[in-house]
Amino acid sequence: MGDLGLLQVLPVLFWVALGLLGLGFCVAVSVRRTPHTCYALYALSLIAMLHATPPLLYGEMRYSWAWKHVAVVDAMLRHDGDVPNAGGFDIYNQWPGFFQLNVLIVRATGLESPLGYAMWAQVLANVLLLIPLLLIYRSVTSDRRLIWLAAFVYYSCSWVGQDYFAPQAFTFLLFVSAIALVVRRLPSSRLRDRDASRRAWPPGRLTLLLVIEAAIASSHQLTPLMLITALLLLSLPRRNRRVTLPALTGAVVLTVAWDATVARRYVSENLDSFVEALTRPEANLWSGLSRLADAAPSQVMVSWIDRGLSGGVFLLAALALIAHKWTRRTPLPLLVLFPLPLVLVNAYGGEMVFRAYMFALPAAAFLVAALLLPSTRRVLARMTVVYVVLLAMLGSLVFGYYSKEAMNRFSAGEVAATRYVTTSTPADSLIVSVTFAAPGLETGYDRHERAEITQESTSAKRLLEKNPLAGLEPILGRAGDRPAYVLLNRAQYADVHLNGEMPPGFVERLESDLSASPAFTAVFRNADAVVYRFDAPMAGGRR
Structure with a gap:
């Protein structure tokens, strides 16, 4: 592999197959009677092509960070809990949820290490993510074509690559699941239970939501803040508050309790830098977009392609809000905008702008699909446009996803x-x-x-x-x-x-x-x- 990684070595047949998959999906969307099972096969096939190809080709797990997280699980297994004298790795003792879960899995299965299944984490994470994505989309519309087009658009644009064996992938799945539970119970949801008018949260579902929030708070530093911000914005419309305020209260209490006890050392040591970042919103915004001076020309090109894809997604989402008034009555606009405050208050090591795109993408993908979905008239012409847009998205995605395989493999x-x-x-x-x-x-x-x-x-x-x-x-x-x-x-x-x-x-x-x-x-x-x-x-x- 050279400067563009797998893009230079995958056979032509791979790209032909990817194009045919997109074409077949567009044909399926053009037919109103296409069953859910057919759509599901297309979505799972796309996940398999994009995310199962590397582990099938490689004999070893990719990403040095994934190997690092396997090492953390190994250390916690050897020490039966926290790792003593961990030095700079002590942060994993303070947010151990993801790692302790894998310790339990390894012990329960009799494996020596999570390495065997960790190399397939990207496939599993994306397959599992499909469930809460569909629940969110079904809460907004009953049109199966729109639901599945939104899911297909999501997987065609998710280039950030934070889906490997890591706390971020785990907590992002939990975040989308928590948002799905909340959106399902909002007054605008078409999936509300009959008892929703009498009580916002049945005890069992509220307990499940609190368990998810606790798992997020104990596993990652950023995702709890993303969840709190999302719930805060969803609470702006008064009609939502009966549902969102209990969820928001639980997220705030659990996050503050965790940060004030288990993670207190990290928070206190970095409090000054957190406060300083609040005064530099412009620097936070540009920190992740200005690190190209020393990169290879190929990576500069790839970075601009990724930015173009991200900007295109948000532009199409904005056009959908203008063209379809009904989308403004859904919680999706708020779920697109909620990461913006965090981009302005902290750089997160130069990655905040990319993480913001990742967290906003589930809602943005639905809006893009709403804009692209053809009406009953001129279906063929509209589906041609949809196919071209999907090809452009997939083409941009693989640049961001495969171009660094020379160092990731x-x-x-x-x-x-x-x-x-x-x-x-x-x-x-x-x-x-x-x-x-x-x-x-x-x-x-x-x-x-x-x-x-x-x-x-x-x-x-x-x-x-x-x-x-x-x-x-x-x-x-x-x-x-x-x-x-x-x-x-x-x-x-x-x-x-x-x-x-x-x-x-x-x-x-x-x-x-x-x-x-x-x-x-x-x-x-x-x-x-x-x-x-x-x-x-x-x-x-x-x-």
Whole structure:
């Protein structure tokens, strides 16, 4: 794979099949008698093509963050709860819900690790997400064509890629489920129970909603705030408050209680930065849109395609509100707008604008579908337009979803090298890598120290750029008398090339210098990775 990842290697037949799938779906939508089962098969087929293709092609799990989360589950399994001396990973002790759930799954199934099923997390997450999406859409309309077109549009535009084995994917599924439960009971819902006029929440359903809110509050930092903001906006119309206020109260109480007790340390340590971010709305908004200066030209192009897709979705959603007055009487406009306040108050590491798109997309997709759905007249002409729009969406989606596979995909050789350096080296060793793109570097993170070159200070990186070995010396000096190792693998080369956090050719220069230096010994090597042990004494006789 080159600069555009899977886009350059998938066969023509894949793209033909994707186009035929979209065409078949459009034909199905043009026929009013198409059954739900047929629509479901189209939606599941789209999910399979987009999300099952990578795990079917690869022998190992993609995404370094997914490997990191597997390592956290492993550590909690070994320590039977919180991980002691976790250092920077202590945040997972403070929001452990997702990880403890997987600890229970691993123990109940007798597996050694969640790794076996984690590589299929994207497929499972998207299949499960279809259920609350359909419930939301059915609460708004009885038109099966509109319901399923909205679902198809959603999966054709969901490019953000936060659906892998992670707390965000888990809590996003819970968020959409909670919103579905609330929307179903709003006065505007066509699915309200007969007792809705007498009581807003039956005890059983309110209990289920509170359990979902508790799981969200205990598993992720951002999603509880998204849920509170969404419920707050849904409470603006007075007619909704009998339903939304109990849900909002539960979300606020559970989130505040969790943040004030279990997560108190993290909240107190970062309170100043939270307050400071409130005064910089413009910087928060642009933080995620201005990080392209050093990226490869291919990634700059991909970023603009993603932005174009996102902007197009919101533009079409706005046009739907103008063209169809009935959509304004639904809760969907509020569910599109609710993430905006959070974009203005916090940058979330430069990712808030993308997370906002992700949370707004379920509602925006329905509005887009409402705009595109043909009436009884001129069905053929309108479905041609729908097909072209869907092809444009899918074409943009695959750029955002597949273009970084050169760094997101890991080979068996890379997994073997990382396993060696994390399990076969002495405890308390220092493990140095150039970037985070290595599968399972955090395995045993409570037993090793990690250093990542791209996370070093600007002055340290300048020294590394000038002379890799001289710049590496202060980093290795942190090991003192402990063993130190340097891991280089194919994905790190791709990461540096695509994201530009170090100058072009830096990893090649570093490996050339390491292989030529008598101070380093290659203790593990294969076609995709190499591990060097640092053998030379530092100044003053320290290693």
